[in-house]
Amino acid sequence: MAKVKGLKCRECGREYPAEPIHVCEFCFGPLEVVYDYDEIKKNISREKIEKGPKSLWRYVDLLPVENPTVGLTAGFTPLKKAEKLGEVLGLKNLYIKDDSVNHPTLSFKDRVVSVALSKAKEFGFDTAACASTGNLANSVAAHSAQAGMNCFVFIPANLETQKIIGSLVFNPTVVAVEGNYDDVNRLCSEIANDLGWAFVNINIRPYYAEGSKTLAFEVAEQLGWRAPDVVVAPAASGSLYTKIWKGFNELKKVGLIDEVKTRMYGAQAEGCSPIAQAWREGRDFIKPVKPNTIAKSIAIGNPADGIYALQVARESNGAWETATDEEIIEGIKLLAQTEGIFTETAGGTTIAVLKKYVEKGMISPEETVVVYITGNGYKTMEVLEGKLSTPVKIKPTLKDFKEKVLARV
Numbered sequence: 001m002a003k004v005k006g007l008k009c010r011e012c013g014r015e016y017p018a019e020p021i022h023v024c025e026f027c028f029g030p031l032e033v034v035y036d037y038d039e040i041k042k043n044i045s046r047e048k049i050e051k052g053p054k055s056l057w058r059y060v061d062l063l064p065v066e067n068p069t070v071g072l073t074a075g076f077t078p079l080k081k082a083e084k085l086g087e088v089l090g091l092k093n094l095y096i097k098d099d100s101v102n103h104p105t106l107s108f109k110d111r112v113v114s115v116a117l118s119k120a121k122e123f124g125f126d127t128a129a130c131a132s133t134g135n136l137a138n139s140v141a142a143h144s145a146q147a148g149m150n151c152f153v154f155i156p157a158n159l160e161t162q163k164i165i166g167s168l169v170f171n172p173t174v175v176a177v178e179g180n181y182d183d184v185n186r187l188c189s190e191i192a193n194d195l196g197w198a199f200v201n202i203n204i205r206p207y208y209a210e211g212s213k214t215l216a217f218e219v220a221e222q223l224g225w226r227a228p229d230v231v232v233a234p235a236a237s238g239s240l241y242t243k244i245w246k247g248f249n250e251l252k253k254v255g256l257i258d259e260v261k262t263r264m265y266g267a268q269a270e271g272c273s274p275i276a277q278a279w280r281e282g283r284d285f286i287k288p289v290k291p292n293t294i295a296k297s298i299a300i301g302n303p304a305d306g307i308y309a310l311q312v313a314r315e316s317n318g319a320w321e322t323a324t325d326e327e328i329i330e331g332i333k334l335l336a337q338t339e340g341i342f343t344e345t346a347g348g349t350t351i352a353v354l355k356k357y358v359e360k361g362m363i364s365p366e367e368t369v370v371v372y373i374t375g376n377g378y379k380t381m382e383v384l385e386g387k388l389s390t391p392v393k394i395k396p397t398l399k400d401f402k403e404k405v406l407a408r409v
């Protein structure tokens, strides 16, 4: 028996075969992969996983791919006990899940792209594409180069230079669209309908999104096969956040962990916070917004998984909170200066929001808290210009060193 039963509409429940489709043709709801958990349970065990590859593919039994061929090094990133940051915040069991060192392109997107392009290969596609705020573009470009696929990445024209170069180096066609991510995404949906390409986050989306579950699988394994009490994770489309929740619950379904009592705390940038705003106003629907934040990687004004992210927060006793641009910068600095981890703006948002949850008394000191750091600071360095101390300039003399440097410290 196959582990994947097919696809199912998240709105009306209609079922479909596992094909490169993403929308229900009756109600236009998004499609999601459905597994045969009884069958998986017969095959899976902690021991088998622990003997598997040191990559996300150790969890292949819970992923919608038969034969992984792309992105064989993604995942299995460190879970670091954050002693110093924990001390600052008054948390005794704080952990950082550090996807800023994911391979090959330094963000969690290497997980979803490995799964999406392995699946695209299985389907027989030869051209990969995506709509991206930068990190996804980097990852699709790198994995396409490795897989020998043609590649087109579509980005908003105003992205950070480091993110643009981080795609161009792999030699895809980079299309810089005049507009924000939501304009890019709309255009890509039209192109995906028109051309036979594997748009990882459009027509391959049901499979792509499953890659984020591995962020939950790894954390549970790294904690000694248990789910944390609290998760803090950033959101743009809300896919990552909802799939972390799905991941913990799947581990329970197949008997690898005993319980899931995790409170799912979400983080958005105040300047693009359609999910957090809905949460604040007690709505169960999303009002799209026009993004205006330095956190460009998570600047999605009309989040595809927004309503499901609200549902997960309700189901898990979680919440949503935001950080201003200044708080995001402070978050980046705080993580760097306590734990030596340089994260990008999405991570700065997550740390700033973690601080707020603690200040509001929503996390108690003994709880096991996992904070997801999903991207690398070397890609968004421009936001720190003018926000850090400057190098001390000296002549190459001992005298100058003593007067200008030692006298100051």
Ligand SMILES: Cc1ncc(COP(=O)(O)O)c(C=O)c1O
Pocket: 107, 108, 133, 135, 136, 234, 235, 236, 237, 238, 239, 240, 241, 297, 298, 344, 346, 347, 374, 375, 376
């Ligand atoms: C670094 C980083 N973190 C978090 C996210 C949010 O992921 P999602 O769109 O699945 O909510 C993104 C992209 O959207 C990202 O690039």
Ligand SMILES: N[C@@H](CCOP(=O)(O)O)C(=O)O
Pocket: 109, 131, 132, 133, 134, 135, 136, 137, 201, 236, 237, 238, 239, 297, 298, 300
């Ligand atoms: N942040 C993403 C944006 C698109 O990804 P999606 O999963 O929200 O569709 C990126 O890095 O490009």
